[in-house]
Amino acid sequence: MDKDLKKQTKSKDRVRKHGEVFTAEREVKAMCDLVKDETERIDSRFLEPACGDGNFLAEILSRKLAVVRKKYGRSHPDYEKNAVLAASSIYGVDILQDNVLACRERMFSIWDREYTAVCRKDCSEQTREAVRFIFSRNIVCGNALTLMCVDEQGADTKEPIVFSEWAFITGCQMQRCDYTFAELLAEEDPKAAKQQNFLEPPAEEGHFLKRYVSHYKRVQEHDEDRN
Numbered sequence: 394m395d396k397d398l399k400k401q402t403k404s405k406d407r408v409r410k411h412g413e414v415f416t417a418e419r420e421v422k423a424m425c426d427l428v429k430d431e432t433e434r435i436d437s438r439f440l441e442p443a444c445g446d447g448n449f450l451a452e453i454l455s456r457k458l459a460v461v462r463k464k465y466g467r468s469h470p471d472y473e474k475n476a477v478l479a480a481s482s483i484y485g486v487d488i489l490q491d492n493v494l495a496c497r498e499r500m501f502s503i504w505d506r507e508y509t510a511v512c513r514k515d516c517s518e519q520t521r522e523a524v525r526f527i528f529s530r531n532i533v534c535g536n537a538l539t540l541m542c543v544d545e546q547g548a549d550t551k552e553p554i555v556f557s558e559w560a561f562i563t564g565c566q567m568q569r570c571d572y573t574f575a576e577l578l579a580e581e582d583p584k585a586a587k588q589q590n591f592l593e594p595p596a597e598e599g600h601f602l603k604r605y606v607s608h609y610k611r612v613q614e615h616d617e618d619r620n
């Protein structure tokens with residue numbers, strides 16, 4: 394097998410079953426450059442429905458964090474809050490659990506490397522835990538075609554994929570609203586959702602499953618099952 398292709402694949406079986414071929418760094422950067430302004434906006438939301446171990450998501454996070462450092466690096470409280478916001482805006486789905494776990498870990502280590510370098514002695518373990526929690530909710534093990542969560546074998550479960558929308562409301566208070574993936578798609582394009590029988594378009598905009606508000610360092614206190 395060609396050397397570069399070998400780096401981009403794990404096994405023939407995974408390529409055959411899941412189309413798993415990782416995108417090379419050069420292409421990732423070039424594609425992100427196509428939407429450069431968005432990748433550099435701290436709160437712009439990105440979702441990759443077949444994220445693998447996070448080649449695109451990692452690049453987007455690095456770009457956003459570079460902007461946070463440039464804008465807020467001199468004030469540790471402002472840096473911390475905006476770095477949490479950057480982390481909370483990035484989402485991924487993959488059908489393979491090992492990819493999802495690797496992706497969450499990779500995202501956290503990029504985030505934590507920057508956080509530690511900027512905030513040094515002002516770093517807080519509680520904030521690190523909050524960011525780990527955000528990645529555990531935002532990077533989901535699921536089937537992006539059926540919009541359902543999957544088990545360790547990649548088979549659909551009865552649980553729909555649910556994403557949390559994070560937003561700062563006042564000061565350090567962060568709001569989390571949970572929506573099913575199906576509902577988010579229906580809001581995006583009600584006609585397409587109806588044609589595909591995902592669900593009826595929502596009766597009113599902003600219909601969510603659950604809403605939580607807490608200090609951004611304590612978002613993990615609203616913890617439920619998430620593998």
Ligand SMILES: C[S@@+](CC[C@H](N)C(=O)[O-])C[C@H]1O[C@@H](n2cnc3c(N)ncnc32)[C@H](O)[C@@H]1O
Nearest residue numbers: 411413414415416443444445448487488536537
């Ligand atoms: C071509 S790879 C791309 C990975 C990554 N986006 C990249 O560019 O490096 C496709 C990924 O989609 C995942 N995948 C395949 N079918 C899927 C599905 N129905 N739902 C979610 N993920 C899926 C595979 O596990 C694999 O990681």
